[in-house]
Amino acid sequence: MRSKNTVIIFLLFWMVFRVDNLADSADETTTLPESYLISDVPYHEQITGLSCGPAALEILYDFxxxxxxxxxxxxxxxxxxxxxxxxxxxxxxxFSHLSAAQGRFFPRNAPKAGYPERPLGYASFDYSSDAPWWSILKxxxxQxxxxxxxxxxxxDDDTAHYRVIVGYDEDLGVVYFVDPWGxxxxxxxxxxxxITWSMADFEDAWNYTGYGTSRPYWGAVMVPWTVAIHTTGETTAGSVLGVTAEITYPCPQPFDCAAHSASNASVEIILPTGMYVLGGSPKIDIGCFQAGDxxxxTWDVMxxxxxxxxxxxxxxTGVIAGAVPEIDKKGKNSRKVDKDKDKDKDKDRKxxxxxxxxxxxxxxGVETSIGL
Structure with missing residues (x-):
C-alpha cells in the first residue's frame, strides 16, 4: 500500500511536471508571432557553383x-x-584590419589588412544541435x-548548400529563404x-552533417555591436555637454556567450574642432567585454x-582571438592517418x-555618430 501511494504520488508529480513543461513550451511559442519576415534583406547570387557560403555571408554583410x-x-x-x-x-x-586572408580562391582579391569597405569585424556566432531548434531560430x-x-x-539531394533564412509562416506551414543559388x-x-519552402522539406534538408560540424542543424549569425549616444546640456559656446554612450555586445540565444569575450575593449569619443573632454581621457578602457553584456x-565635453x-x-572596439584547423581543399579536414597517407598529404601540401x-x-566593434 505504501509503495502504491509512492507510485501514485510520483505519477501525479510527473503529470504536473509534464503539464508545466508543456505550458512553458506553449508560452515560449505563443510569445512569438505566427508569421514574420525580415524586411529588406538584400539578394546576392553566388558567383560560382561553389560560392554559396561567401554569397550567404555577403548577404549578411550587406544587410x-x-x-x-x-x-x-x-x-x-x-x-x-x-x-x-x-x-x-x-x-x-x-575578419578585420588586423588580419590577412589565408585563402586564395581568387588570389588577386585576397584582402591583406581587413576588408577595405569595413575595417572592424562583427560579433560572429554559430550553433548546431542533435535536434532542430526551431523555436529559438524563430x-x-x-529580432x-x-x-x-x-x-x-x-x-532528395544530399549536396551541401548554405541559405539564409529570413522568415516563416506557421499558418501556411512555410519558411522563407534568401538563397544565393537563385x-x-x-x-x-x-x-x-x-524562396518559399514547406516546413517539412525545411526540417528534412536542415538535418545535414558535414563541412566541419559533427552535429546537424547548423546555423550562424553575424551581428554588430550597438552604441546608443545621449547628450545633456546646451550646445552653445562655453557650455559643458554631458555625453553618455551605452555599448552592447549582443549575444542572442542559443549562442555560447561565455566563449566569445572580447579583450582589451575600449570606448573612445571623437570630437570635432572646438570641443575637448574635461577632466579625463577621450578613450576609456573597459578591459574584458563579455558577449551579451x-x-x-560618460564624458563631460567642453x-x-x-x-x-x-x-x-x-x-x-575589442579584440577577439581564435583558430581554424588545416583543411584539405579536396574535401577532408586534417586528422591522424597512417604513414603512407602522411606521405600523400606531404605531397599534397607541396x-x-x-x-x-x-x-x-x-x-x-562599432563606430557611431550623432548630430548636435
Whole structure:
C-alpha cells in the first residue's frame, strides 16, 4: 500500500511536471508571432557553383552595413574547389584590419589588412544541435537577425548548400529563404526575391552533417555591436555637454556567450574642432567585454565654440582571438592517418592542396555618430 501511494504520488508529480513543461513550451511559442519576415534583406547570387557560403555571408554583410566583395569573402573563408567549411564561415565574421586572408580562391582579391569597405569585424556566432531548434531560430528571426543555415540542397539531394533564412509562416506551414543559388525552379520565388519552402522539406534538408560540424542543424549569425549616444546640456559656446554612450555586445540565444569575450575593449569619443573632454581621457578602457553584456560610459565635453550642427562620434572596439584547423581543399579536414597517407598529404601540401591551420586576432566593434 505504501509503495502504491509512492507510485501514485510520483505519477501525479510527473503529470504536473509534464503539464508545466508543456505550458512553458506553449508560452515560449505563443510569445512569438505566427508569421514574420525580415524586411529588406538584400539578394546576392553566388558567383560560382561553389560560392554559396561567401554569397550567404555577403548577404549578411550587406544587410548589416557595407556590401563586401564576394571574392574577398571567399578568400577570407578559405573557400576552395569543394566549398566552404563551417568554422571558416564563423571566422569570416570577425575578419578585420588586423588580419590577412589565408585563402586564395581568387588570389588577386585576397584582402591583406581587413576588408577595405569595413575595417572592424562583427560579433560572429554559430550553433548546431542533435535536434532542430526551431523555436529559438524563430526567436532570432523576429529580432531581425538573418541566419545562415547549412542544409542539403533539397530533401532528395544530399549536396551541401548554405541559405539564409529570413522568415516563416506557421499558418501556411512555410519558411522563407534568401538563397544565393537563385535558380530554384521547384519552389515559389516571391516578388521580394525570397524562396518559399514547406516546413517539412525545411526540417528534412536542415538535418545535414558535414563541412566541419559533427552535429546537424547548423546555423550562424553575424551581428554588430550597438552604441546608443545621449547628450545633456546646451550646445552653445562655453557650455559643458554631458555625453553618455551605452555599448552592447549582443549575444542572442542559443549562442555560447561565455566563449566569445572580447579583450582589451575600449570606448573612445571623437570630437570635432572646438570641443575637448574635461577632466579625463577621450578613450576609456573597459578591459574584458563579455558577449551579451552592456557597458555605459560618460564624458563631460567642453565647447569652445557653438556646437550646433556638429557631430560627435563614439568608437567601441575589442579584440577577439581564435583558430581554424588545416583543411584539405579536396574535401577532408586534417586528422591522424597512417604513414603512407602522411606521405600523400606531404605531397599534397607541396602541390598546394591544403590550407594550413592558423590562429587569428581581430578587432571587432562599432563606430557611431550623432548630430548636435
Amino acid at each position: 548589416w552595413g557595407e556590401d563586401i566583395d564576394q571574392k574577398a569573402i571567399a578568400d577570407v573563408a578559405r573557400s576552395s574547389s569543394i566549398g566552404t567549411y563551417t568554422w571558416d564561415m564563423t571566422r569570416a565574421g570577425y 526567436g532570432l528571426i523576429v 531581425d537577425i538573418p541566419v545562415v543555415l547549412l542544409m542539403k540542397f533539397s530533401p 535558380r530554384d525552379f521547384d519552389r515559389v520565388t516571391n516578388l521580394d526575391g525570397t 552592456t557597458v555605459t560610459v 565647447l569652445n565654440a557653438d556646437g550646433f550642427g556638429a557631430s560627435i562620434t563614439v568608437k567601441a 602541390n598546394h592542396n591544403f590550407y594550413s591551420a592558423y590562429a587569428y586576432t581581430d578587432e571587432i
